[in-house]
Amino acid sequence: MSKKGLNRWFVLFILALACGLIYQLPYLRYSYYDAMLVAFDVTNTQLGTFMTAFGLGSLVCYLVGGVVAMKFSDKILLPIGQILTGAAGLWFATFPSYGIALFISFFWAFSTSLIFWPAVINFVRGMGESKEQGRLYGLFEGLRGITATAIGLGIVAIFNAAISDVAGLRDVILAYAIINIALGVITFFVVPNNKAEKKALAEASGQASLISGFGAALKLPITWIGCGVVFFTMMVFDCLGYTTPYLGLLGASAAFTAAFGTVRTWGLQMVGGTTGGFIADKIGSSCKTLIGGFAVIAAGFIALNLVPVTSSMIWPVAILILVFGSAIYVNRGVYFAVLDEAKVPANINAAVVGIVSAIGFTPDAFIYTVIGYFLDTYPGTLGYQITYWMGAGCGVCGLICALIGVRLIKKQKAAAAAE
Secondary structure, eight states, rough: OOOOOHHHHHHHHHHHHHHHHTTTTTTTHHHHHHHHHTTOOOHHHHHHHHHHHHHHHHHHHHHHHHHHHHHHHHHHHHHHHHHHHHHHHHHHOOOOOOHHHHHHHHHHHIIIIIIIIIHHHHHHTTTSOOGGGGHHHHHHHHHHHHHHHHHHHHHHHHHHHHSHHHHHHHHHHHHHHHHHHHHHHHHHHHSSHHHHHHHHHHHHTTOHHHHHHHHHHHHHOOOOOOOHHHHHHHHHHHHHTTTTHHHHTOOOOOOHHHHHHHHHIIIIIIIIIIIHHHHHHTTTOHHHHHHHHHHHHHHHHHHHHHHSSSSHHHHHHHHHHHHHHHHHHHHHHHHHHHHHHHTOOOOGGHHHHHHHHHHHTTTTHHHHHHHHHHHHHSSSHHHHHHHHHHHHHHHHHHHHHHHHHHHHHHHHHHHHHHH
């Protein structure tokens, strides 16, 4: 795979576009929460179980996904994941029964978390040298945001043009499904075949077996630091997802919340992801970048609970959400770069990524059902306030993990210098 020249950046752009859009279907509730409640005729808790099914499936898929990514060419894995996700989206657009919708959500875990995600992370890491990792991951995250926001806002216009929210949601799902299938075909022709490169890397580094690789990865302290920073970043990210319906509670229209949800979810990714990568490279530490991010996140959730709940506060609350939401995307842009900063051995990197992903993304398996329960049991603002206090607490816990990570890496560098 060429690592230099214009071709590298074009491939990165296509992968960012694909990665930004493949997750639009599983995470539709971020922008179309109220419309989904009506279209699928479900409660907050039941809608939360859609994401729980996706999250539980992802737990298993992440564990073995890294190994799968090392066994097969990304040229094959990436298009298959994209096309399968889009095909399932066509079925989802029929608004099937609750049980079928749960199955589709679970299937999306297979197509994204087992097939697509490990392959794209592996491919992006291989596109640059160690000193470029923070910038590379950050730019990738930022490009995901740019492309997903641009297309997402166009699709919001399709939603607004429909005769009803339910009809609009169907059009949205169909659009994302068709785009994903088309991107799968494009990705096949753009991404180079790196199967031979993977085989050579495995032979040169003494690629560990599945069992021994996981055993060695579990013994690395940085594996658990990585689990912590990803876990708490995902916790606050998932809590952030419930700011869109909160604006609706304040009196914002469905059109406003759909557009805001798209900008908050994907527009902030464009700004925060890119900024995080460049900050990490500038100060020479992804862990230190995470410290600042978690501090802003915790403060933001606390402030959100202190703002008066009135319709006149829609714009101030929206701006506040965008500010601390940017910090969440800063963290998302660099949390995997922590592994490279800690010099994780190449022969067990796939196992480490699998463990960190499986544990770090665990919130997707339970948090939506938990928050859905909060909202159904404590209607009005109380359910949201409980959610935001939980977000603040997770921000503090993430800050502690990042501080421990900085100390660990500092000791590691000192020990290496002494040898």
